[in-house]
Amino acid sequence: MRHQLVALFFIFFVSAGSLISTVSVGQVSSEAAYMPPRTPEGQPDLQGIWSNAVLTPLERPDQFADQAFLTEEEAVAYEAQRNDETFRGTRDLDAATDVAYAYNDFWWDQGSTIASTRRTSLVIDPPDGRIPPLTTEGEKRRNARDEYRRLHPADGPEDRLLRERCIVWSGGGDLGAGPPMLPSAYNNNFQLVQTADHVLILKEMIHETRVIPLDGRPHLPGSVRQWLGNSRGHWEGDTLVVETRNFTHKTHFQSTSEHMRLTERFTRLADDVLMYEFTVEDPVMLTRPWTAQIPTMKLDGLIYEYACHEANRGMVGLLGGARAEERAAREAANE
């Protein structure tokens, strides 16, 4: 009996393993079958305007536990669920729900589809689809930042987020900024332009541009720190690999630090699909590296200018709101 059970378990796991490999192999073979067009210099042509708007969450939701991929049927249902979550709120709801959902529909443009890979999260490694925990030092630094923000939410503009200050926001999350390029609320588009020895990536959100040499030159010295880091690129087969370091201590993409090293991979899988994959390493903050993957889609349209500083009246409102709250607190204390 016990042997039969062991055999059954064996068959089950082998079958499950085959299913998983079928999915992976299927993706690899379709990737291998596609030959991207070439530039005059013979490089794979990745140029164009691409959208990374996607409803798939960065980290795997609890509802999928150990499931990395959805079946076609599950994907249809989940996509519907994600779209349903963006319902038009009504004033019949409590204000919290109204603001959290309906109000935001006025602003957000995250597309209406989940990732074409049918993955349950953008994070593909670790295998649980979750960003790995912070190191002890990482926790200490993050807690210190959180505490500062709690005590000084809006003393002045410098206390507000980089994105609110219209400075930088390639990525999102955890009060920080990238690169890498994660979808945000809107303007989820980037333009990629190639020359023989450079690649330019223009991100619509907060008009960020990276000019990336491909000629093998070394990174800038560690003493030079930049908002978008310092990027160097090279080709690995038909994949463009961009390595970025020299971030500042003011950007905290998903709780990383100035020690973050980023590796991005761009592979054209079809005329209208550019796979974007990135790996984040930060030995000071993260207990291990992590990798995410977004199939970006060709955008039928233009990149529009997002001159964020043009009329950033929100900053006035933010600081004015903070002063109003302080006045109210003083008055309440005096009563």
Place this chain on the structure above:
Amino acid sequence: MRILLIVLSAHIMFFTSIQLRAHHSFVAEFDPTQPIQLRGILTEVELINPHSWFHIDVTGPDGLVVSWAVEAGTPNTLFRKGITRDTLPVGVEILVDGYRAKDGTNTASGRDITFPDGREVYLEGSAPPAQDATSIP
């Protein structure tokens, strides 16, 4: 011309546990306890970055005209959804649902706009779940 200004009150719960992901930090700038409904004449549309602003003249029950500034989505998103200056002609009467600014000025965050014919300019963006919340410029 019938113009109406209604300030609605609302009970607020769970605000400390819900992270809002409106532009900037919504709760830093606007007051979720002060939903506001404004009916007035559209006097100016500013399609500027990072956010558009609609200006309306609202006549109160006492006959006084008060100008309000209503913040809306980024022009880039509006364009992609087909919202242009032609969609929002100056001079029409609109109904705006939104939230009032904390600093007490006649400023509000716009949630949606309804025209007299019932046409609603409601931008069908998609919002991720609350746990993905962040503050957006």
